Amino acid sequence: MIDPIRFLMCPPDHYDVDYVINPWMEGNIHKSSRDRAVEQWEKLHHVLKDHALVDLVNPEKGWPDMVFTANAGLVLGKTVVLSRFYHKERQGEEPYFKKWFEDQGYTVYELPKDLPFEGAGDALLDREGRWLWAGYGFRSELDSHPYLAKWLDIEVLSLRLIDERFYHLDTCFCPLAGGYLLYYPPAFDSYSNRLIEMRVAPEKRIAIAEADAVNFACNAVNVDDVVVMNKTSDSLKQRLKECGFQVIETPLTEFLKAGGAAKCLTLRVTEPVRVEVHSLVSVESRTIRLEGHLLDSGLINQALDLIVENGGSFQVLNFHLGEQRQSTSSAEIKVSAPDREIMEEIMSQLIDLGALPPPQEICDVNTEPVTIPGVAPDDFYVTTIYPTEVRVQCEWVKVQNQRMDGAIAVNFTPDGPIAKCKLLRDLEISDHVIVGVEGIRTIRKTESREQRNTQEFSFMGSGVSSERRVELVVEQIAWELRQIRDQGGKVVVTAGPVVIHTGGAEHLSWLIREGYVQALLGGNAIAVHDIEQAMMGTSLGVDMKRGVAVRGGHRHHLKVINTIRRYGSIAKAVENGVIKNGVMYECVRSNVPFCLAGSIRDDGPLPDTEMDLIKAQEEYARLLQGADMILMLSSMLHSIGVGNMTPAGVKMVCVDINPAVVTKLSDRGSIESVGVVTDVGLFLSLLTKQLDKLTSPYQIAKT
Ligand code: ARG
Numbered sequence: 001m002i003d004p005i006r007f008l009m010c011p012p013d014h015y016d017v018d019y020v021i022n023p024w025m026e027g028n029i030h031k032s033s034r035d036r037a038v039e040q041w042e043k044l045h046h047v048l049k050d051h052a053l054v055d056l057v058n059p060e061k062g063w064p065d066m067v068f069t070a071n072a073g074l075v076l077g078k079t080v081v082l083s084r085f086y087h088k089e090r091q092g093e094e095p096y097f098k099k100w101f102e103d104q105g106y107t108v109y110e111l112p113k114d115l116p117f118e119g120a121g122d123a124l125l126d127r128e129g130r131w132l133w134a135g136y137g138f139r140s141e142l143d144s145h146p147y148l149a150k151w152l153d154i155e156v157l158s159l160r161l162i163d164e165r166f167y168h169l170d171t172c173f174c175p176l177a178g179g180y181l182l183y184y185p186p187a188f189d190s191y192s193n194r195l196i197e198m199r200v201a202p203e204k205r206i207a208i209a210e211a212d213a214v215n216f217a218c219n220a221v222n223v224d225d226v227v228v229m230n231k232t233s234d235s236l237k238q239r240l241k242e243c244g245f246q247v248i249e250t251p252l253t254e255f256l257k258a259g260g261a262a263k264c265l266t267l268r269v270t271e272p273v274r275v276e277v278h279s280l281v282s283v284e285s286r287t288i289r290l291e292g293h294l295l296d297s298g299l300i301n302q303a304l305d306l307i308v309e310n311g312g313s314f315q316v317l318n319f320h321l322g323e324q325r326q327s328t329s330s331a332e333i334k335v336s337a338p339d340r341e342i343m344e345e346i347m348s349q350l351i352d353l354g355a356l357p358p359p360q361e362i363c364d365v366n367t368e369p370v371t372i373p374g375v376a377p378d379d380f381y382v383t384t385i386y387p388t389e390v391r392v393q394c395e396w397v398k399v400q401n402q403r404m405d406g407a408i409a410v411n412f413t414p415d416g417p418i419a420k421c422k423l424l425r426d427l428e429i430s431d432h433v434i435v436g437v438e439g440i441r442t443i444r445k446t447e448s449r450e451q452r453n454t455q456e457f458s459f460m461g462s463g464v465s466s467e468r469r470v471e472l473v474v475e476q477i478a479w480e481l482r483q484i485r486d487q488g489g490k491v492v493v494t495a496g497p498v499v500i501h502t503g504g505a506e507h508l509s510w511l512i513r514e515g516y517v518q519a520l521l522g523g524n525a526i527a528v529h530d531i532e533q534a535m536m537g538t539s540l541g542v543d544m545k546r547g548v549a550v551r552g553g554h555r556h557h558l559k560v561i562n563t564i565r566r567y568g569s570i571a572k573a574v575e576n577g578v579i580k581n582g583v584m585y586e587c588v589r590s591n592v593p594f595c596l597a598g599s600i601r602d603d604g605p606l607p608d609t610e611m612d613l614i615k616a617q618e619e620y621a622r623l624l625q626g627a628d629m630i631l632m633l634s635s636m637l638h639s640i641g642v643g644n645m646t647p648a649g650v651k652m653v654c655v656d657i658n659p660a661v662v663t664k665l666s667d668r669g670s671i672e673s674v675g676v677v678t679d680v681g682l683f684l685s686l687l688t689k690q691l692d693k694l695t696s697p698y699q700i701a702k703t
Pocket residue numbers: 021022065068070071090120121122168170171258259260261263264
């Protein structure tokens with residue numbers, strides 16, 4: 001004979017909405033009717049008694065949510081994992097439930113203090129007993145899942161909840177007999193949805209709509225082919241019928257005000273053990289170390305946030321707080337993730353923040369050979385702008401040609417291993433590409449509070465910067481430009497046509513003539529409009545002296561392009577006296593190299609414009625080598641391209657009238673970038689004026 005099915009319920013004698021610990025309770029404090037609650041609870045009790053045995057636990061005064069016995073613990077066979085409530089409002093229920101289980105002869109397991117887990121509210125057995133679905137994200141901690149696997153000797157599948165209305169797994173997920181699953185997919189992150197789809201065949205998945213979900217249709221009690229719930233739509237009822245289930249609706253509106261319904265009010269205390277299933281858990285943990293001005297620079301928050309945002313969980317194992325303003329802190333953090341894939345994603349982001357494994361865990365990088373030229377192995381490590389070191393043959397090797405969005409190729413030479421950043425397209429068969437996250441570290445300069453403050457100041461995140469602020473930034477930049485020039489350094493300018501349209505051409509020309517610019521990068525347009533202005537006095541047909549559109553002016557730039565094409569290059573046009581001033585003229589005259597990178601919208605193009613983008617990218621990278629400062633003048637596309645090629649440590653000044661562009665480009669998480677939200681013509685005129693004021697003598701560049 002098979003044992004009868006039993007449920008545990010708790011009469012609603014002391015039930016009320018007394019506090020708010022989930023969104024359903026908001027606005028409902030003391031708004032539920034005791035009489036109606038009792039009546040609804042009795043009805044549910046009655047319905048269940050037709051299909052199973054129902055045990056009762058004594059309600060306790062002062063613990064209004066004790067009616068929700070699903071949260072007492074998680075039962076399998078004669079074993080129970082007792083709940084550890086997340087909110088102190090419910091923690092007082094724990095001893096009463098514990099006593100009940102012990103009195104019934106269960107073996108009770110208790111989780112470590114401060115590791116929340118809310119019982120069958122967040123852990124649901126597959127109805128065939130093959131595995132346990134366990135939720136995390138709001139009430140239960142991911143780190144509780146390995147304990148469940150161990151104590152209950154069952155495979156645990158972790159699902160991350162992301163909609164706070166569905167804060168417990170049983171509010172949006174209900175395994176049914178026959179391998180069916182009733183659930184609300186948007187309550188889960190995409191990784192969890194993928195996991196569900198891998199385990200439950202499409203014809204067994206009953207995905208419900210939001211209207212049913214908010215009526216707690218997933219919060220159902222299933223006994224064989226009977227499904228008991230608060231309320232359902234006709235279409236869902238029909239769907240369940242087609243799958244062989246009979247739906248019994250019983251109103252539970254008073255309990256919905258506390259965020260619970262049928263399933264929450266019950267706990268199935270007979271769950272047969274399947275002898276052939278055993279413990280398996282894919283939750284992984286690793287320990288990392290962080291050092292630096294962890295609090296002042298906000299690094300610790302960034303690290304913890306990224307762990308949680310990516311679906312992981314953490315435990316701070318220790319934290320040594322630097323006490324003086326200058327002293328650094330260090331922390332050891334245990335990171336958990338539901339599986340290897342998510343762990344690697346989290347780890348690679350932590351590495352970018354400068355995280356290190358504990359000394360005893362440091363090992364060499366993993367590499368895989370390139371098998372198709374220009375294609376990396378799937379799991380390749382994607383580089384950042386930060387100086388990176390990789391561990392090869394037990395030694396840390398500095399990565400050369402650091403840039404972002406590349407792969408790291410390792411090659412073994414007689415002098416030892418060499419590691420290089422390479423673009424995917426440049427990978428060769430002889431390269432071994434670093435995969436995974438082992439043996440990689442990035443060096444982040446420890447930023448202090450002062451540095452962070454100046455950075456935030458210069459970001460000017462809040463829209464347009466005031467005039468005085470622009471002047472201050474300009475003074476600083478002028479000073480640095482002068483320094484760089486006097487020391488024979490290198491300044492690269494990337495500029496868009498707006499420089500010309502806003503009257504900046506004469507100032508940029510002056511900078512080039514005076515030796516402040518060592519290379520110019522841009523598109524076809526800046527050269528076209530610069531030459532248009534030099535030859536015809538207009539920029540995109542607008543008279544630059546009077547500021548008005550010239551009749552027929554829209555044709556000017558095409559005439560100009562045609563003229564330069566006739567001469568064969570900008571330099572030849574200069575030589576022949578066709579161009580007598582302007583930015584391109586000064587470049588040619590002063591031997592300042594330039595690269596014009598083409599695009600789909602280019603008119604012409606000019607003979608100098610490089611329409612092969614791979615060649616243009618290479619030329620940009622070549623001209624950027626060794627730059628001390630990059631001035632980015634109103635060109636989002638070219639500036640982003642340049643930013644991608646540039647390692648951390650190169651000062652970048654980004655000027656644009658659009659704050660979004662400035663924020664995007666300056667947000668390199670370091671002090672070396674400065675953003676200025678202003679008109680670029682105005683900026684250049686202030687800059688040249690300021691440079692003029694600085695009187696230190698001009699020395700010829702050393703090299
Ligand atoms: N007010 C209770 C809480 O927020 C409701 C619990 C509902 N129980 C459940 N298994 N979903 O904890």
